[in-house]
Amino acid sequence: MKRTKESTRQIVGISSRCPQCNLQWMIELLSSDFSELVSEVTYLPISNDNSDKWEKKIQGCSIGILYHSLNHGRINITDVEGSLYDKELLYMSQCLGKENVMVVLDDIEQPNKEETQRIQRTQPSINNCSSLLLLTANKDKETDFLSQINAISELLNRGKYLHSMGNQPSKIFAHSLGRTDRHSKQTQSFDDGATPQSARKSPNLNIPCSQKYSVGVFSRCAQSNYDWLVGLLTSGDFGNLVREVHAVEISNDYSEFFSAINNYTFAILYHSLNYGRLSITNVTDSLYDEHLETLSKCLGKEKVIVVLDDLEDSSSEEKRKILHEQPSIERYSQELLLISETEKKAGINNSHTMQGKLEKLKQTLETRPKSHPSSSFTHENFSSTEARPSWSDLATGASGINMIPGWYPPESTENPPCTKGEGTTPSPADTAQVSAPVSKGLGSDGPPINNQVLDMLDQILSDVKQIDKKISSQTRQLEECKEEISKLTRQNEELKKVFQEFEDSKKNHCELCSQHKKKKEESEPDLQPHSSNAVALINNSTP
Known part of the structure; x- marks a missing residue:
């Protein structure tokens, strides 16, 4: 060929x-x-x-x-x-x-x-x-x-x-x-x-299609809430910037969300006030803490925006208030857009504020950052003050909890653990922060990740995939066992009914036997006098 x-x-x-x-x-x-x-x-x-x-x-x-x-x-x-x-x-x-x-x-x-x-x-x-x-x-x-x-x-x-x-x-x-x-x-x-x-x-x-973004709209809300946004992004106004747009539902399954990120090059985190209060990040019962941070680390802050919809007030003052109360929005996204019900009802052509916000969205999409997450593991692509994502951060998430089973960060070569006899014992805080060595090794002052670590991470991801397959297989087996147990339980109930019917039949039989015996005993005294008279007649007739 x-x-x-x-x-x-x-x-x-x-x-x-x-x-x-x-x-x-x-x-x-x-x-x-x-x-x-x-x-x-x-x-x-x-x-x-x-x-x-x-x-x-x-x-x-x-x-x-x-x-x-x-x-x-x-x-x-x-x-x-x-x-x-x-x-x-x-x-x-x-x-x-x-x-x-x-x-x-x-x-x-x-x-x-x-x-x-x-x-x-x-x-x-x-x-x-x-x-x-x-x-x-x-x-x-x-x-x-x-x-x-x-x-x-x-x-x-x-x-x-x-x-x-x-x-x-x-x-x-x-x-x-x-x-x-x-x-x-x-x-x-x-x-x-x-x-x-x-x-x-x-x-x-130099691929025309690759110069356009594959946009994922991530949200816990129903897609019907943001169909207008998907339609807008797929319209001719954004045709030179957007190749495709897909809705990505966020559930409580973090691993499913994490695997979906790889399919997109730009992310919009969407939330509607109709779904509940604006508890995006940094507040009690926040809905998107880990999700927003992960999107930022995987795609880059420049390729993440947050859209809050169906608000009563979408003014600049309200925006500053939200950013003050929930600072992670500004930390992990390029732009926050507030959309009110009034603006949507008025339409894009009739609302100057709506046109201004859509222009901001276009400018964000048009921005092509010099560095991007795909090369985030090389030291030269970051300034000394820019925070860089590490595999430790991505694996542990915002809460510090390990999100990838079986993954443990490698030890840092800069700060090897003290061996016995060197006089210093690690504190509980040091031993608890297992991700600290890798974070430091990939931090703003650390060296670039080496090939050995890349190979190790590649093997880890392969192992995770195999573990996931085993879990899926065991889950199916567990479901089959549950069905079998349910089937046996139903059979047991049927046997109980048969046994109860047998006990009832046995009881009725015993009652019939008792009645028959009683009647028999009642008939025996009537036979005794007749037998005595017969004996007397025989004796009298003897010479």
């Missing part, structure tokens, strides 16, 4: 464990309807004994499609027991980049939005290692496929830059950060399969 630098069309590789006849319809569709974007479509079979050969063929592609049919077995792509494509999808994401990988699940009974979200929720690696999940039905496959023609065309266009760079993502990532090729290879698998943040967030990449 050779290609020339002059070619701007894509070489698409469709990988699957299913036979080619199952996906021939998609090969023909890509070759015909997308011929202006696609130069070649090839089938790459996956088996347990051809992994090396398959990997070499993937390296010759600019776009990767992972295909699976329900007719070949259940939808066990990743993250479940007996999953079929864990390693393959991860490799495709690392080799081609997440933005150039899509997953197609065929012969689905109900290929709707709810089923798509269910699959993404139960098998999160699909979302982490690909940019598009497409479901097609047993009938009208072409119709279902072409219903996403805009998203597919955008994905095919994204591959042009990768194509021109010789399909070597490590070089692209290193070029965007000014790193050496050696360093880029060392950090290529750092995020355990997800697209390296440097590729997604660097404004220097």
